[in-house]
Amino acid sequence: MTKFEELNQIYTNAENDFKEYRWNCLNFVIQLGKGLAEYLECDYDEIRYYRPPDKDNKSMEAHPRDALLIDIDTSWHYGMGVNLYVEGNIDNPAMAYIFDLALKKDDKNFGLRFTKEKKEFTLDPKDPTSFIPVYDLIYNLIKNRFEQELEKFLTNKSSEHFPEYG
Template identity: 25%
Template sequence: MAGSKFNELCSAYSNAQTNFENFRLDCHSIATSLVDEIKKYMEIPEQRFSLYKINQNNEFQVVPPSLVNALVLSNDSYWHFGVGLTVCKADNSLQEELILVHLMIRKEIDNQFFVKYANHEEEFEVFKDQPESFHSFFDFLHETIIESYKERLQQFLGEKTERKLGYLQ
């Protein structure tokens, strides 16, 4: 029984499970670094930051503040999740807008990691244990948000509005 064909199948299954778990943990780690670094780099107050799961209908669903609740592996081999940035006119203003950003992370076989936001082709390579490798992506994201305010006429109909970036329709 030790070297049976069935045991070989079980061993292959076990190896595949271990490989996937390592892949999942690596991607979770890089996503955690991305979240930690974006808050630090952009100086986002904790109460102005939120995490979202992107469901199968590409809708944002708020989740408890743990990234594991937001990450979803899709058929496109990307891990998808959303971040929410609540911006306001002034610190104590009731007028605010929730900016929802659909983020995507993927890992190559050779341990390369790439991040992008949905509906945009350009990927940014990021590296484990190199927080500065995220900065070009954050600068791009920052500029994209700024441009979305400059280019689009926004009707502020109420005190709370919403803006979606990288939202798949």
């Protein structure tokens, strides 16, 4: 083997290693989403994936393989959302509650960071019970966001509002 052929082999191995790493992370993201659907007792179709916010802070819905973008911090960044409905209108989601995530795999586990909430978790893909604190956080984030939203908004304790009201 020539030195040039050796370099090409090394490059090929590096490409394959990166593709395998990405594939493992993608499969984990899907496992996390399916587990969230099970935890929330809803169809997996109610879980959405988004590309990270752009310069205008807009997130675009995407297939998980297109939602994951690696950043300079060497983490995969993506958004995950849960469709929410106004009671009685199950055919038309009123909104998707989206949270921004950063994911990184070490030897056996995955590190998952909620970027806005500054919460981090270490998850074992072979132990679904390790995901429960993540699912609890997601549930509570959504619940707390809307339970007292109007009161918080009217007392200037929150600048967020329901988008359909402008």
